[in-house]
Amino acid sequence: MAHSDPVGRVDEAAAAMLEALFTQSPIGLHLFDTNLRVLRVNTATPFMRNVSPHELRGRRVRDVYRLVDEDAEALLREVLDTGIPVLRHMARVHVEEGEPQERTFEVNALRLEDPQGKVLGVAVTAVDVTERERAHARTKLLEAVRGNVGRTMDPAVTGEELAATLVPAFADIAIVEVVDSVIRGDDPPLAPLPTGTLVMRTAFRSARPRPPQAHPVGEVRRLAGPTPFTQALADLKPRVERLPTATPWLPADPALAEAIQSSGAHSLLVVPLTLRDAALGIVSLYRTDHSPPFDENDRTLAVELATHTALCIDNARRYTHEHTIAATVQRRLLPRRPEAHAWLETAYLSLTGADPGAWYDTTALASARTAIVIGKVSGRGLNAAAAMGQLRTAVRSLSAFELTPDELLARLHDTADRLAAERAHLPLGDPLRHEELTADCAYAVHDPLTGLCTMATAGHLAPLIVRPDGTLSATAPAGPRLGSSDGAPFAAVEIDAPAGSVLVFASDPLLTSYLAESPGPLAAPAAYADRPLQDLCDALVYAFPAGMGVHDAAVIVARARPFPSDRFAAWPLDPDPAAVADARRRTRRQLAAWNVDDETAYDTQLIVSELVTNAIRYGNPPLELRLIHDRTLTCEMRDAGSAVPHLRHAATVDEGGRGLFITAQLAQAWGTRFTAPAKTIWAEQTLFD
Template identity: 55%
Template structure:
């Protein structure tokens, strides 16, 4: 204008500018008087073209465009008129009368107009449509919040609930997350398409509506009836937007869900699959209620991003759940299912959570009413350590069947540990296990209720304590042997000690990291009543251990309390070395079994077993010969002599006149074996009592 008309005044230019702004500018300009009525507005904007001029001019601005929150906007504008402080880029929500089904957002800047004396003349408002910008910003904020907050734990249920809480109410009015039940339990999720009948667990639910109706509670497991959009998305995993109304035929296939949808008043459903590497982990259902805008393509893309992130988090939780389940199941199987009932010994044990080792304890019934007590550990953590513990425990049980002395059993166990250490050392250098030194310890003790003694040996520094009836402790002298699998293959040494009547034996796993302090106070039993159970005493001792640094280094604790073996349940006879010893032995056995009220079949079988064992001892052994019967949970027969030579089971030929004795014994007895000691050997048998 200045070039075309050099004589144009400044006022002319300003008038032309104002005219252009109100007729051609894309920015919505509004001129309001002090009563907040519209005096003039920009007719070039799309918003103004959708409303007749007579519905805007001269009317209060809060009644013109369908403001969602008119009272709040009026308060904002009156504040600018009163203070003169402009309001810049305030976001205002409205629903245009021409298209009320979709909400728009506008950035509004309001300025006060005043004369030279500062008196208010009115207001100028600049309005810019920022609907798409705000929606994009909201989507980015929601996605960022999901990436920060969803998947903070390795719990699939918590992860799903975190997602549901984030999308409500900013992205959905109600959110439901359902996960394939196999994936929730740690198993591999099935590949798409999912077959009919796959079980889904409702993992999370959230709604902005108080006491919103639910088709099924969280945790409910079921297969989804079909055909519905939910079953379709499991077979064809891609997002879908479904308009909900009462006339949809598929609602009849799932009446429970249909009832919840109608009760909530939902009108739009966005259903998105959670997939990862071709596998379907579940689905996310987002519902809109009331006047919420329907979902568009950008919303579908956002829902898919949220589903993909959640699927990755669920898969991480699933892998952890699987590994944790395997490890805990394996570790649980390493512990005795239940205490073996013993006539003269009560036991109670407990593994202690430890960061540096996996421990175990065990009790094994031995012939002669004796009991083996084992406590051990292996340094390290993880499934491989738990598996190694299982291997050692199996070997100990196998060796215990040979009735070996504690030091001899540990020597054989050390051979297995050395093999495990060599296998670990031979792993490829890239394997993390290759660099971990195999370190294992074990304490093995045998309690004999007849002799009232306990023999023990330890691979590693032992932690023994005899808890006396008054609650004080005494530490028995047990030599510390080398750790299992150590390069130093020094021999193991055993020692025997007595447990006084009314006392208890406390054993903690020999630490592979450092020896536990030998302070008796750590295992001292607090004052308890005479009727207090072993489990209660064990809880008190473990609590005391965990409250000290020693507890962080122990991995298992085992208590054993002798009950006193009844003297009338043991019968012992010294036999002569002549051929009459067999008849004498049968006579003693017959009389003793009659005293114990044994049935005829048991008495006959026992006399036959004793005849064969005593005959072998007289013919092939060395005097003196001793016969002992023990009436406990089984009937035990023992024949002892001083010869180190042991008989061998063999199958006699038809023409042989002998060699069938032990074969007959093996057929009659439940189990039999040979036990060696410094004075000779003992042949023993056990028979099950009805």
């Protein structure tokens, strides 16, 4: 029995398999000779199914295959010359199957050789992976949008982020328009939106340089209609439009029609930005030139992208809304005009409310002194603004007690602790319960009579003092932050601030540090001696580098003025009852020199009598009487005693105890101030012209 040749059977099977691959396999098979001419192609290749193999045989590669980004002939020539195969190469090809389109193929190219090593040609396999690559691109684009869009709390920037991500990966032109009321922080209107709705164009991006624009970015306009844009805002459904010149809705917006024609756009995808049946805006995507028109898969993807973007814009809108409320609260809680004596000019740098927890204040104190406070509460939004208002009110109240800066901050620290304790007892679901309440604060008192500025800080808000000679000081010791668990004491420091000195207080330590290292206009405060203080404020703003503007901080600028020597008088007194009459005589002569009216002069002499008598009886020497003629008339009695006087209501039969009561009745205000090693009892009267 004869056996068939096994080698022949293998060759026969291999030939049969090769024939089956060329006639039935969906994988494209292509054979080329050494001149890169077509020997045979697989008729089952998707875009070759309607092409006769005889039409292609003998034709060169460049005449059959049109690669988008590269030369097919050069690619295969390299395989022929080197013998190095090309594996899993992605090639984009223009095909003419039905409507002209671009498809992606995974290509493998191998050099063919006979058993003797003679080069016979190149074998190429090509698998159509267009849909796979498109799905991968869609997934990648969706991930890019989720990662890049919504990184800020600005609706306009969110639109710019979306447009930058979509062009050119998904569209050749991308436009984002947001309903104008949403930009301002209002609730988005429910659909359907009427024709003529106001929208702001927040973003425009094109793959072409200098593309035509129908409307500039930032413009607020009414949507003309009916158009696909108004329809999308009416029913909240996306739309794909072909763009022949005869599109019936284009005449509604002639500027848009001209821009579309100039750009060569042939496909439009309009997607509404929607959230819970409300319309926030629209995204308009265009494809031009050889880009494929939008299809159903693109529409589905665009809806996902728009949903994410709408959520980001709504978050930004909510932040804007809360920020607007917080800024309004801040403006209502902060002083509109500086309150200070004429001997310390003050000016505030204008704020935009970017930091609602920042506050500033100035308070005119007795004896021609002025208190300056700057602070910043942790947190943001309305809660920070409310806490700021509480602390500012507390500082105002405490300053009336003539506390030294370090003691005032200690009391304010206790107040912050109590406010934090109140937060800790809020309901469990209240997010404010878990929000820490801490604050930085600087408090200073300027005395024009001594030329000293006494200050203390909580945190790192050291004020700057620039003296007329150009020397700069920022030496206030940093105390614990208000509300912190640090139990370290606050320390006050006295710094010379003579007339002509400039004081700068900022709620952001970065600004203070920058000015201390690079003083700029602060290097020559004498140049601003006779100029409006606002000029110096503007110069400081101009000196700040980009990204460090005063819009994120509260800033006070103050300038010390000399106190006239002829409006201040001081006399040492003996601790003897006879000193009372001497004090009255000196007071009477001084008030006459100041042209104080008789009624006020009489009341002042009574006040002086009571204050001097009280000091002789209960105080310790040395004694000193001072009169200060400012916008009010202040009487000060100094002694070295530590006893604190208090107001008494004497009984009818009592012989004494009415001194401070009489003083309180005659004076507009009175109080006690401790300045080691002495104490001062003062009384302030209103002057009448």
